[in-house]
Amino acid sequence: ELKEIVFIIQSQSNSFHSKRAEDLKRDILKQAADLGKELPTVLLTHQMDGHEGAWTILPLMRDFSVTYGRNSSWIFFCEEDTRVQVVKLLETLGRFDGSKEWFLGKALYDEESTIIHHYAFAENPAVFKFPDFAAGWALSIPLVNKLAKKLKSEPLKSDFTIDLKHEIALYIWQKGEGPHLTPVPEFCTSDVKSYKADNCATTFSNFLPLCGEPVKKEDVFVAVKTCRKFHGDRIPVVKQTWEREAALIEYYSDYADISIPTIDLGVPNTDRG
Numbered sequence: 001e002l003k004e005i006v007f008i009i010q011s012q013s014n015s016f017h018s019k020r021a022e023d024l025k026r027d028i029l030k031q032a033a034d035l036g037k038e039l040p041t042v043l044l045t046h047q048m049d050g051h052e053g054a055w056t057i058l059p060l061m062r063d064f065s066v067t068y069g070r071n072s073s074w075i076f077f078c079e080e081d082t083r084v085q086v087v088k089l090l091e092t093l094g095r096f097d098g099s100k101e102w103f104l105g106k107a108l109y110d111e112e113s114t115i116i117h118h119y120a121f122a123e124n125p126a127v128f129k130f131p132d133f134a135a136g137w138a139l140s141i142p143l144v145n146k147l148a149k150k151l152k153s154e155p156l157k158s159d160f161t162i163d164l165k166h167e168i169a170l171y172i173w174q175k176g177e178g179p180h181l182t183p184v185p186e187f188c189t190s191d192v193k194s195y196k197a198d199n200c201a202t203t204f205s206n207f208l209p210l211c212g213e214p215v216k217k218e219d220v221f222v223a224v225k226t227c228r229k230f231h232g233d234r235i236p237v238v239k240q241t242w243e244r245e246a247a248l249i250e251y252y253s254d255y256a257d258i259s260i261p262t263i264d265l266g267v268p269n270t271d272r273g
Contacts, residue, residue, distance in 0.1 A: 002090060003038040004073040004098075006064070010055065010133060011044040011080055016209070018046065020080040031086040041068070056161050057168060058151065065148035068141065073098035075144055078136040081205045083192050088201035092186040093138065102140040103172050105131030107183040108165070116162050120170070129180060130169035135187040136202040139172075143179065147172065222246040226262065227269035228255035235260055 007028055011021035025042045032039050048054045048063075057077070064075055074093055078084060096102050110117060110125035121128045131137035139147075161167060172178045188200035197203045226235060235251065243249060253262040254269045 001038075001073075002032055002035070002040050002086065004071070005040050005089070005093065006068050006072050006075045007040060007042040007084075008057075008060075008075060008077045009042065009044050009080060010057075010077060011046045012055075013046040017080055018044070021046075024078075024080055024082070024084070028084055028086060031084075035086065041072075053159055056159075056164055058147070058156060058171060061144055061148040061151055065141075065145045069145050069148075072141055074138050074140060076136060076138045077133070078202065079134050082134060082136050083203045083205055084136065085201050085203075088186060088199075089136075092184060092201045096140070096182075098140050099142060100140065101143040101146060101179050102138070103131075103143060103169075103179045103181050104139075104184045104187070105137030105181055106135035106187040106189065107181055108132050117166050120166075128169070128173075129183065130166045131181055132187075132189060133165050134204045135189045137181075137187070138184075143172070146178070150174075217245070217247045220246070220248065222249040224249065224251045226251055226253045228253060228257070229269070231255070231257055231260060231262070 007025075009021045009024055011018060021044050025044065028042050029039055045054045045057075045060075048060065053059050068075070076089070076093075093104075096104065107129035108131065109127075109129050110121070113119040113122040113125045117125075169181055173180060184201075186199060186201040188197060188202055189204040190196040190200060191206055192203040194203075224235075224238060231253070251260050251262040252265050254264065254267060256262055256264040
């Protein structure tokens with residue numbers, strides 16, 4: 001049933017982005033109304049007051065479990081530019097037993113180990129799959145309940161996030177104790193007008209807004225952060241390449257060097273971290 005799907009739009013409070021998210025919410029609800037179905041719950045993450053770091057999703061799991069753990073089957077996440085075909089989404093989720101733990105999405109993987117993923121799975125990076133948020137992704141309620149229980153007993157150790165989609169997949173996987181991502185071909189990032197979208201439950205709108213005339217470079221100030229040990233090797237590269245493109249540029253460092261020149265901020269360099 002459509003009412004058993006909770007839609008979570010991963011939104012931003014900026015007026016441009018929030019409007020895009022509200023438009024998507026209206027579209028989902030209109031599709032539901034046109035089907036004569038009971039309207040589902042559609043939430044925007046930036047409106048979830050009281051949840052610091054709501055955009056990182058995991059802090060919301062306990063509330064999802066308490067509020068929807070008994071009357072829903074799926075939590076479906078998507079971005080503001082994801083386009084959802086509600087009927088096809090119902091059919092797609094209907095293939096999976098909602099009483100079991102499922103982590104569904106369009107699978108991404110690293111072709112080679114990468115620093116932003118802390119070189120995880122370095123021997124075979126492609127073995128670990130994580131979801132493409134643009135295509136939408138879904139968690140079954142039993143999995144949500146399990147994650148909520150774990151988060152209650154073991155609060156998140158860090159509030160530092162680099163690549164959310166990879167970190168969520170790692171947390172769910174729990175070194176083999178939890179499910180891997182199950183690839184779902186109906187979760188797509190093809191353009192909505194593409195022939196490839198015919199069998200898709202989700203597509204992606206590659207809409208680029210008209211932002212007006214380009215900003216004059218005289219109106220852009222470029223601040224370059226550096227430190228003394230890089231004055232002799234990195235700064236010359238900047239000066240020989242793109243510095244000439246910047247009308248207004250300053251170099252900030254932990255040491256004043258008039259030959260560059262740099263401005264000493266009075267803050268010592270952090271060697272690591």
